[in-house]
Amino acid sequence: MSDATSWTDKLKRMALFAEIVDSGSISAAARRVGSTPSALSQQLRLLEQSLGLVLLHRSTRRITLTEAGARYYPACAAMVAQARSADAALERLRDEPEGELRLAAPIGFGELLATALEPLRRHPRLRLHLLLDDTPIDLIAERVDLALRVGRFTDSALVARRIGELHRQLCAAPRYLAERGWPRHPDELAGHDWLSLPPRGAAVDSLAFEGPQGEQAVVRVDARLLASQVTALQAMAVAGWGLYAGMSDDVRQPLAEGRLAPVLPDWRLAPVAVYAVTPRRDEQPAKVRHALQALQDHFATRAV
Numbered sequence: 001m002s003d004a005t006s007w008t009d010k011l012k013r014m015a016l017f018a019e020i021v022d023s024g025s026i027s028a029a030a031r032r033v034g035s036t037p038s039a040l041s042q043q044l045r046l047l048e049q050s051l052g053l054v055l056l057h058r059s060t061r062r063i064t065l066t067e068a069g070a071r072y073y074p075a076c077a078a079m080v081a082q083a084r085s086a087d088a089a090l091e092r093l094r095d096e097p098e099g100e101l102r103l104a105a106p107i108g109f110g111e112l113l114a115t116a117l118e119p120l121r122r123h124p125r126l127r128l129h130l131l132l133d134d135t136p137i138d139l140i141a142e143r144v145d146l147a148l149r150v151g152r153f154t155d156s157a158l159v160a161r162r163i164g165e166l167h168r169q170l171c172a173a174p175r176y177l178a179e180r181g182w183p184r185h186p187d188e189l190a191g192h193d194w195l196s197l198p199p200r201g202a203a204v205d206s207l208a209f210e211g212p213q214g215e216q217a218v219v220r221v222d223a224r225l226l227a228s229q230v231t232a233l234q235a236m237a238v239a240g241w242g243l244y245a246g247m248s249d250d251v252r253q254p255l256a257e258g259r260l261a262p263v264l265p266d267w268r269l270a271p272v273a274v275y276a277v278t279p280r281r282d283e284q285p286a287k288v289r290h291a292l293q294a295l296q297d298h299f300a301t302r303a304v
Contacts, residue, residue, distance in 0.1 A: 009046075010047065010050060011079070012043070013044070013046060013047035013050075014047065014076040014079060015079065015080050015083070016040055016043050016044065017055060017056075017069075017072070017073070017076050018076040018077045018080045019032060019033060019080070020040065020063065021056075021063070021065065021069075022077070024062070024063070025062065026040050026041055026058070051068070051072075053068040054066050054069070055072055096125065096286055097120065097123040097125070097126040097285075097287040097290045097291075098123065098125030098286070098287065099127070099285075099287060100128075101120075101127070101145050101146070101291055102129045102131065102143055102146075103117075103128065103129070103145065103147070103148075103291065104130075104133070104136075104144045104148070105131075105147065106132065106133070106150060106230065107132045107229055107230060108231070108247060108249075108250050109148060110132060111249070115298065116295050116297075116298035117291065117294055119290070120290060120291060120294060126287055131144065133229075134197065134229045134230055136149065139158065139279040140279050144279065145278070145285075145288050145291075146276060146277070146278055146288050146291055147276075147277040148274060148275070148276060150166065150272050150273070150274055150275075151272050158278065158279055159277065159278045159280065160275040160276070160277045161275065161292075162274070162275055163276045163292075163295050163296050163299050164273075164295075164296075164298075164299025164302065165271040165273050165299075166247050166248070166249070166271060166274055167248045167269070167271050168245045168246060168247055168248060168269040168272065169247075169248050169251050169262060170207075170243060170244070170263040170264055171237065171243070171245075171251055171254075171255060171260040171261060171262050171263055172237060172240075172243045172244065172263055173237060173238055173239065173240040173259065173260060173261070174258065175240045176193075176237075176242060176243075179240075180192060180193075182263070183264055184264075185217075186217035186219050186264065186267060189243070190219070190220070192242060193224040193225070193243065194221050194222065194223045194225075194243050194244075195223060195224070195225045195227070195241055195242045196221055196225075196226055196233070197226070197233065198226050198228065205221045206218055206219060206221055207221055207245055207269060208269070209264070209267045209269060209270070210267065210270070211267050212266045212267070224241070224242055225241055225242065230246065230250060234246055234250060234251065237260060243263060244260075245269060274299065276292055276295060276296075
């Protein structure tokens with residue numbers, strides 16, 4: 001028998017010895033641990049044999065600690081208490097959000113997260129660490145608990161659930177449109193300059209439009225300018241570099257201020273899906289479950 005196996009058996013017997021003492025009898029201890037008195041008696045004998053000392057004086061009605069047992073019991077009881085404390089700590093982790101929640105999301109999600117995660121403020125043991133970047137990061141390497149991804153999701157190594165969608169608005173600076181012309185139909189977009197995030201899984205991207213009468217159009221987007229962050233794309237659009245399909249929440253203010261103008265306002269861009277992604281498939285700790293629920297509730301409210 002290996003040393004590891006020997007110690008595993010001994011630790012189990014030490015815990016049973018403490019249970020016997022706490023229960024006041026072998027029979028009572030057997031009922032508490034779901035065993036039989038004879039099985040517990042055998043485990044106690046094996047423990048005493050390994051120690052070379054008698055731990056308990058036994059009678060039909062009661063047990064009494066020997067001197068060796070009295071010295072041995074406190075450490076055994078402390079071991080059991082520590083094990084129960086460890087279980088309790090994990091129960092709190094499972095049921096009450098605490099510790100650090102590492103959440104990754106695109107840069108433009110800062111305001112959305114501030115609103116959506118507001119219910120988590122009620123949990124004082126929880127700390128938030130937001131990793132905002134428009135370039136997807138390695139969830140495992142960065143120890144990310146939960147990530148938000150936008151658009152197509154194809155990574156089968158991660159667990160993703162669709163929690164909502166975001167709407168987009170095609171726009172451009174008035175100066176650019178004055179120079180290049182105001183498109184009236186998606187067919188007129190082909191000759192324009194495009195600003196875009198780097199496409200994933202394809203050389204070029206595309207945009208799907210729905211017209212006022214339900215007509216459909218798909219436009220190839222061969223970008224003149226690529227940037228890894230939407231803040232840079234929006235700044236370039238305001239500077240007059242070309243057309244930009246920005247998230248409606250992000251471009252609302254520059255549109256209201258006239259720094260950007262809507263393009264094809266009668267045509268609706270297909271919304272993009274938002275996925276909540278986790279690196280694990282088993283039961284999630286409370287911090288992740290509560291964050292997921294808060295995000296799902298937020299997107300459900302936006303859809304109303």
